[in-house]
Amino acid sequence: MKTKKILASMLFIGLCLVSQAQSTKTQSKPESDPDNLAKEYFSQIMGVAVSATTNTKLYQFVYEWLGTPYRLGGDSKRGIDCSKFSFELYDKVFNTTLGYNSRNQYSQIKPVKKDDLKAGDLVFFKIRSKSITHVGVYIGDNKFAHASSSKGVMISNLGEAYWRRYYYDGGRLPDDNKSLTAEILNAEKSDKFN
Template identity: 70%
Template sequence: MNTKKLIAAVLFIGFCLVSQAQTTNNKKNNNEQDNLAKEYFSQIMGVAIKATTNTKLYQFVYDWLGTPYRLGGDSKKGIDCSKFSLAVYENVFNTTIGYNSRNQYANVTPVNRKDLQPGDLVFFKIRSKSITHVGVYLGDDKFAHASSSKGVMVSSLKEPYWNRYYYNGGRPKPEVSETMTADASSYKEENNK
């Protein structure tokens, strides 16, 4: 009887060790893949690796790069700046932030430029007294946005044009909830293949 218990105990311990080793290997592989993704997005978007903390954010932006600009658009066929930032927030952060740049600004807590974090919104007043443009901050003074001339792209807040018209940064308030949503079906369809 003691021999059977001893064999069962040894088998159980062996099973636990094998299971733990597999879990450790899976975590190691996931960390390696995440690090490779961070390095890749860092190079593509010009953001330091240490700033690429949210791989899902960078993957989403990457998937939309080059999408043409279309005023009022909300799909891969064409999108405007506020619908792009709305789509980022809905798909990356599971949060709805408002349907236009002024409405989005009303739903954020202002953040100083030096305190911006990846995922914060950046707002611009371009030749206007009111907010006319919005983007999503990526880190290292870079932000993703839907430019009226080049579509979805990554730009630098240090560029003279964006520096000149920069108004403020903002972080969505926790209680923000809007009913307007962006059509991200094309994103979901393309990535579920």
């Protein structure tokens, strides 16, 4: 009987100490900053120093969308397809409007060699097709963000055999893209109504 009381007392004291340690830890921990979370996440997966991640807005956008399910024609966090993902990214991060599908987006870019890609450039793929079927946004270190039909918004490596096989081209928008963008959007809108 005495042993049970001693064990119960020790257990009670132990729980009090653990509870106090957790509340002290919680109080001293600063609130997490979403910008820092995105920087830390990308510095870990890309193996670069946090201070070297230059485009915080780009990484923050991708970080917030990771895991969003794929949905053909989708344009929200309930589901999104590859071209709408790049469209939304360019709209929110670069304040630039792209075409509504991967082929139209490709028509807007100035091609860039794979070795010269920079964060924010678009990468295009011809997956089991003669025409462009997929688009992603290059984020650096041979990695790109995209909405995969099997896994949703994710980060992949251009060096993986699958992506090497289907890679078509990469590029960036020229500085004089605004007039071209307006023409493409007007053409797409008129196609939708016809």
